[in-house]
Amino acid sequence: MGHELLIVDDDHNIREMLSLVLEDAGHTVRVASDGLEAVVALEESPPECMVLDLMMPSLDGDGVLRTMRERDLAAETRVLVLTCKLHAGEFIEAWQLGADEYVTKPVDPFVLVEKLNELLAIPVAQLHEEREAKLEKAVLLARLESSFGKSPSWGSSIRSRL
Numbered sequence: 001m002g003h004e005l006l007i008v009d010d011d012h013n014i015r016e017m018l019s020l021v022l023e024d025a026g027h028t029v030r031v032a033s034d035g036l037e038a039v040v041a042l043e044e045s046p047p048e049c050m051v052l053d054l055m056m057p058s059l060d061g062d063g064v065l066r067t068m069r070e071r072d073l074a075a076e077t078r079v080l081v082l083t084c085k086l087h088a089g090e091f092i093e094a095w096q097l098g099a100d101e102y103v104t105k106p107v108d109p110f111v112l113v114e115k116l117n118e119l120l121a122i123p124v125a126q127l128h129e130e131r132e133a134k135l136e137k138a139v140l141l142a143r144l145e146s147s148f149g150k151s152p153s154w155g156s157s158i159r160s161r162l
Helices: 012-023 035-044 061-071 086-096 109-121 123-145 154-161
Strands: 004-008 027-030 049-052 078-083 101-104
Touching: 004 035, 012 027, 012 061, 012 109, 027 035, 035 049, 035 061, 049 061, 049 109, 049 123, 061 078, 061 086, 078 109, 086 101, 101 109
Parallel strands: 004 027, 004 049, 049 078, 078 101
Antiparallel strands: none
């Protein structure tokens, strides 16, 4: 059951907590404290899955996703974004850049383990298809909410409809 994971977050406490929980769940964990370290780690040895924060110094999570796409780097690595960003536009952008799952902080670490295990159980090709379908739906919902004067946020109806 153990998979190789890369945790990318500038918060030391979050990296430590996630490392402990994910190692206890049987996974092998590597960590990076910013996007630049993450890119180096991805170049050296792509993990099966990366847990990626979006707001970091040096190179943010979106920058990591762009770099992966531009360099065709770690194409088989699943990406779970773990962030406190709640706006629908940020969610949509992360999916457009290649994220496979989007989870908002704070999150129960055991719920995160469950989400990661579900993500790891899906073949990469199927994830790409699901991402495209969910992305289309999210964009439509964001437009609908926007046209009715609501400010779409990830924590609102978009999340519940996906």
